[in-house]
Amino acid sequence: MTVAQRIDLYPTRVSGKAVTRPRVDPTVWGDGPGPLTGAELERYDADGFHVFDSLLPPQEVETYRAELRRLSQDPALLASDRVVLEPDSARLRSVFEVEKVSTVFADLLNSPRLMDVARQVLSSDVYVHQSRVNYKPGFGGAQFDWHSDFETWHAEDGMPRPRAFSVSIALSENYEFNGPLMVMPGTHKTFVPSVGETPDDFHKESLRVHRITVGSPGEEHLTRMADQHGIRQIAGPAGSAVMFDSNLLHGSNGNITPFARSNIFIVYNSVENLLEEPFAAPRPRPQHLGNREFPRGM
Amino acid sequence: MTVAQRIDLYPTRVSGKAVTRPRVDPTVWGDGPGPLTGAELERYDADGFHVFDSLLPPQEVETYRAELRRLSQDPALLASDRVVLEPDSARLRSVFEVEKVSTVFADLLNSPRLMDVARQVLSSDVYVHQSRVNYKPGFGGAQFDWHSDFETWHAEDGMPRPRAFSVSIALSENYEFNGPLMVMPGTHKTFVPSVGETPDDFHKESLRVHRITVGSPGEEHLTRMADQHGIRQIAGPAGSAVMFDSNLLHGSNGNITPFARSNIFIVYNSVENLLEEPFAAPRPRPQHLGNREFPRGM
Numbered sequence: 063m064t065v066a067q068r069i070d071l072y073p074t075r076v077s078g079k080a081v082t083r084p085r086v087d088p089t090v091w092g093d094g095p096g097p098l099t100g101a102e103l104e105r106y107d108a109d110g111f112h113v114f115d116s117l118l119p120p121q122e123v124e125t126y127r128a129e130l131r132r133l134s135q136d137p138a139l140l141a142s143d144r145v146v147l148e149p150d151s152a153r154l155r156s157v158f159e160v161e162k163v164s165t166v167f168a169d170l171l172n173s174p175r176l177m178d179v180a181r182q183v184l185s186s187d188v189y190v191h192q193s194r195v196n197y198k199p200g201f202g203g204a205q206f207d208w209h210s211d212f213e214t215w216h217a218e219d220g221m222p223r224p225r226a227f228s229v230s231i232a233l234s235e236n237y238e239f240n241g242p243l244m245v246m247p248g249t250h251k252t253f254v255p256s257v258g259e260t261p262d263d264f265h266k267e268s269l270r271v272h273r274i275t276v277g278s279p280g281e282e283h284l285t286r287m288a289d290q291h292g293i294r295q296i297a298g299p300a301g302s303a304v305m306f307d308s309n310l311l312h313g314s315n316g317n318i319t320p321f322a323r324s325n326i327f328i329v330y331n332s333v334e335n336l337l338e339e340p341f342a343a344p345r346p347r348p349q350h351l352g353n354r355e356f357p358r359g360m
Numbered sequence: 361m362t363v364a365q366r367i368d369l370y371p372t373r374v375s376g377k378a379v380t381r382p383r384v385d386p387t388v389w390g391d392g393p394g395p396l397t398g399a400e401l402e403r404y405d406a407d408g409f410h411v412f413d414s415l416l417p418p419q420e421v422e423t424y425r426a427e428l429r430r431l432s433q434d435p436a437l438l439a440s441d442r443v444v445l446e447p448d449s450a451r452l453r454s455v456f457e458v459e460k461v462s463t464v465f466a467d468l469l470n471s472p473r474l475m476d477v478a479r480q481v482l483s484s485d486v487y488v489h490q491s492r493v494n495y496k497p498g499f500g501g502a503q504f505d506w507h508s509d510f511e512t513w514h515a516e517d518g519m520p521r522p523r524a525f526s527v528s529i530a531l532s533e534n535y536e537f538n539g540p541l542m543v544m545p546g547t548h549k550t551f552v553p554s555v556g557e558t559p560d561d562f563h564k565e566s567l568r569v570h571r572i573t574v575g576s577p578g579e580e581h582l583t584r585m586a587d588q589h590g591i592r593q594i595a596g597p598a599g600s601a602v603m604f605d606s607n608l609l610h611g612s613n614g615n616i617t618p619f620a621r622s623n624i625f626i627v628y629n630s631v632e633n634l635l636e637e638p639f640a641a642p643r644p645r646p647q648h649l650g651n652r653e654f655p656r657g658m
Contacts, residue, residue: 201579202503205616238536239593239613281499285618293617295537315537316614318503319591320583 068338072224074217074255075342080280085251087223089307091332096182097175106183110250111296111306117175117231118301126233127300129166130195130324133157144350153199159350160193160326167193171328176229179305180330184225189356191215191226191331195233197324203241203317208284210249211329212308213256214277217342218265219352224250224309225335231303233324238297241317243304246291250307254279254287260343265351279311287311366636370522372515372553373640378578383549385521387605389630394480395473404481408548409594409604415473415529416599424531425598427464428493428622431455442648451497457648458491458624465491469626474527477603478628482523487654489513489524489629493531495622496539501615503539506582508547509627510606511554512575515640516563517650522548522607524629529601531622536595539615541602544589548605552577552585558641563649577609585609 071086089107098112106112118126133139134154144163146156161168170176171190180188197203211228215221236242258276279287296304306312308329317323337354340346349355369384388405396410404410416424431437432452442461444454459466468474469488478486495501509526513519534540556574577585594602604610606627615621635652638644647653 201582205500205614207616237591237593239542239591241613244537244617281618284499288618293535293537293619295535313616315539315616316503318505318611318613319542320579320586321591 070341071222072212072216072253072255072341074213075260075276076255076257077259078257080255080257080283082252082254082283085224085253085309087225089250090183091225092182092185094182094185097179098182103183106305109247110310111245111247111304113296113298114303114305115298116301117303120301123233123300125166126170126326127324129164130197130233133160133164133195134197136163139163143348148199148202149204153203154197155204156194156196158192158194160195161190167195167326170326176328176330180227183227184330184332186332186334188330188332189353191221191329191353192351193326193328195324195326197322198241198317199322200240200317200320203323205241205316206314207278208311208313209278210254210309210311213254215308215352217256217260217277218340218347220338220340220346221331221335221352222338223335224307226308226329226331227305228308229303229305229328229330231326231328232298232300233326234322235299236297236302236323237319237321238295240319240321240323241314242323243296243312243314245294245296245306246287246311247294248291249287250310252287253309254283254311256280262344264343265347284311368639370510370514370551370553370639372511373558373574374553374555375557376555378553378555378581380550380552380581383522383551383607385523387548388481389523390480390483392480392483395477396480401481404603404605407545408608409543409545409602411594411596412601412603413596414599415601418599421531421598423464424468424624425622427462428495428531431458431462431493432495434461437461441646446497446500447502451501452495453502454492454494456490456492458493459488465493465624468624474626474628478525481525482628482630484630484632486628486630487651489519489627489651490649491624491626493622493624495620496615497620498538498615498618501539501621503614504612505576506609506611507576508552508607508609511552513606513650515554515558515575516638516645518636518638518644519629519633519650520636521633522605523633524606524627525603526606526625526627527601527603529624529626530596530598531624532620533597534595534600534621535617535619536593538617538619538621539612540621541594541610541612543592543594543604544585544609545592546589547585548608550585551607552581552609554578560642562641563645582609
């Protein structure tokens with residue numbers, strides 16, 4: 063199938079004015095058994111996110127924190143494309159594709175406690191579309207502006223539908239004041255296109271700078287959606303986690319406190335939703351941002 | 361008395377390493393009667409701040425919000441030195457010396473409900489050392505890094521002792537996620553000098569930019585004090601207020617939400633603590649930042 067023949071259910075990076083459209087796809091893709099209860103699935107469907115109060119026991123958190131430190135001191139890794147630094151300092155912001163540099167994290171990504179949830183919600187076999195650890199250091203760790211992940215993955219990675227979700231696992235305490243995840247509950251049911259063409263190699267800029275316009279819903283839409291849906295900030299201890307739909311509007315404020323806010327971030331995608339050519343970008347982003355190695359037709 | 365003869369109880373803007381010293385002055389300067397109860401005064405003495413759950417009734421909040429809007433649309437005011445803009449945009453950040461541009465705000469500053477608290481805690485007659493309205497707009501309103509106000513007022517304005525406090529009155533809801541005030545309770549009892557000489561006309565920079573080093577306690581001290589004292593973030597509805605000691609470490613994160621966080625900010629100083637020559641700056645800051653018009657020897 064060539065790009066020209068494709069039907070694009072979620073056109074974005076448009077010129078002129080962005081018009082929102084209702085999501086045509088489900089959020090919960092089946093009703094098979096799995097770790098989440100029926101009530102939890104219903105609420106996830108309505109809100110677009112689910113909180114695990116205690117996903118990892120303290121001892122395991124320590125293991126992953128030690129692994130975070132090890133990665134942050136690996137000179138070869140720090141010199142690689144997998145690493146993103148803070149905009150205002152040389153501090154480490156994120157390391158991508160952690161399953162390739164850490165067997166410890168690879169085991170976590172592939173563990174049944176996560177994979178079973180993914181299979182249940184996406185109602186198919188699943189694979190990891192993207193993974194990263196975020197260090198979000200204290201003393202000026204920068205904000206992430208409001209965005210839908212799916213908007214980017216669709217435009218720049220060629221993900222056809224929002225049949226994917228992210229899990230963010232806290233490896234340090236997420237206080238209400240060190241830049242925890244904020245979401246607008248229920249916004250995953252509306253697709254907000256972004257205005258403007260995608261610049262070439264846009265990801266080199268968009269992952270690092272403070273304020274972006276391409277890939278963002280725009281202030282008018284954000285104001286309306288915040289008024290309508292409200293904002294929920296998700297704090298919690300180390301070991302807690304939140305999963306959220308790929309199209310849920312989310313972001314986080316900066317962090318001037320001394321307390322880092324480290325987490326591991328994993329995106330699960332359905333094998334029935336494999337990446338194609340980008341829907342609105344000159345070429346796909348690199349492998350470490352959007353996994354294209356998953357064998358097709360398995 | 362000349363500058364050379366003065367004893368400086370709180371030396372700052374030092375060269376080399378900053379050594380903290382215990383505060384030699386009280387926080388509550390007397391035990392006379394006033395609006396605050398004995399228990400409230402004791403807690404203020406220990407923590408360095410006091411929260412008023414409902415200082416202004418809703419109707420009065422509306423009056424002040426209308427006045428905020430009026431000021432933000434006054435071309436003469438916007439072109440004046442009294443105005444500070446956001447670092448990343450042309451949005452209005454603060455208007456200083458509001459009592460000179462607004463009789464509405466002047467009446468509030470001089471109202472007994474505030475003046476009586478100030479007289480009680482500072483145990484003398486009092487006057488307004490500084491006033492401002494902060495607009496802290498949504499969509500990127502910038503952070504205020506951790507600092508002690510007294511460190512600046514002492515170094516740059518010549519305030520001899522920490523016999524002053526600030527009141528911040530919320531004119532819009534302070535959510536936990538739109539950059540509300542954060543404090544480190546109890547840190548008002550320690551003076552943390554800042555390292556480095558004060559540049560000439562430093563205030564033109566320090567009120568606007570993201571990250572400053574002069575006038576800040578430094579990351580090592582901040583980390584230790586946050587570990588020791590913790591951080592308390594003060595959210596509350598419009599009309600609530602918080603008063604805090606001039607030497608309490610405080611700051612606020614940025615605000616990427618669409619919800620502005622506007623407040624009026626008033627500093628009361630004791631008439632027995634009038635400004636002298638700066639303790640560590642080439643010359644005093646302008647009148648709108650540190651009031652020197654209060655008649656001496658009244």
